[in-house]
Amino acid sequence: MLDATTRSGGTATATPRAIATELVVPAPAPAITPVVTPVDSAVAAPGGLAARCARGLRSPWSRFALLVTLLAAAASSVLLFEPQKLLSDGWPPQLGGISAAAVFAVAYGLCTVAFVPRPLLNLAAGALFGSQWGIGAALAGTVLGAGIAFGLGRVLGQDALRPLLRGRLLKAADGQLSRHGMRSMLAARLFPGVPFWAANYCAAVSRMGWVSFLVATAVGSIPNTAAYVVAGARASSPTSPAFLIAMACITLPALVGAVVAWRKRHHLRPA
Numbered sequence: 001m002l003d004a005t006t007r008s009g010g011t012a013t014a015t016p017r018a019i020a021t022e023l024v025v026p027a028p029a030p031a032i033t034p035v036v037t038p039v040d041s042a043v044a045a046p047g048g049l050a051a052r053c054a055r056g057l058r059s060p061w062s063r064f065a066l067l068v069t070l071l072a073a074a075a076s077s078v079l080l081f082e083p084q085k086l087l088s089d090g091w092p093p094q095l096g097g098i099s100a101a102a103v104f105a106v107a108y109g110l111c112t113v114a115f116v117p118r119p120l121l122n123l124a125a126g127a128l129f130g131s132q133w134g135i136g137a138a139l140a141g142t143v144l145g146a147g148i149a150f151g152l153g154r155v156l157g158q159d160a161l162r163p164l165l166r167g168r169l170l171k172a173a174d175g176q177l178s179r180h181g182m183r184s185m186l187a188a189r190l191f192p193g194v195p196f197w198a199a200n201y202c203a204a205v206s207r208m209g210w211v212s213f214l215v216a217t218a219v220g221s222i223p224n225t226a227a228y229v230v231a232g233a234r235a236s237s238p239t240s241p242a243f244l245i246a247m248a249c250i251t252l253p254a255l256v257g258a259v260v261a262w263r264k265r266h267h268l269r270p271a
Helices: 038-044 049-058 060-081 083-089 097-113 118-164 168-179 181-190 196-205 210-220 222-233 241-263
Strands: none
Touching: 060 097, 060 118, 097 118, 097 196, 118 196, 118 210, 118 222, 168 181, 168 196, 181 196, 181 210, 181 222, 210 222, 222 241
């Protein structure tokens, strides 16, 4: 295509039309910046609110506070429902035999965790089920309650309370339970004087093993438990030989335990 021709007849020169081409580059889409709220940033951060809350819940004192709360709730429920009414009202009539004894054993264990005195529960076992079934239900409840208390104390209280064992008597008791757990717990169960719940939680704070604790509890609780159950079963005839023998089995170990504790008091020294 000729752009221009000279009118004088000269050779026409043509200049190519300059075609401007534009290189169109698509503009990148604007990046979408997520909106991060202060709450999200606190949760996502390694040291954020969620992490701090998790660490706080796992701390020894938080677990110990949970243990205290559970025990307080258990004790309050006992005061509210009054399980001692079993002695006067009797067991629900729809249960009987093995089922009633099994339910009683579970209730027995839970009541011991809630600080209900075992002598009262043993008397109730004898009054409700007689000597044989009553002894079996009471021993099963004793081991169950001791195991629950030991587990709660070990999981929720040990890490918080062990650093506080600084006194002479506390260190001596901890060393005795940690090194001679089976023998120490067997003596505590055989000779009355140490509250059931106190022995459970002291053993849990120490380094005593599960097997030693449960075996010593089961074996050591037999004489005292049987004596109270028989006394409860024969309470209607307080002059009978069985009742008198049961009362003697309750009284004599207490006296022997008091004498032994008095004579061994100078051995309570830190290891």
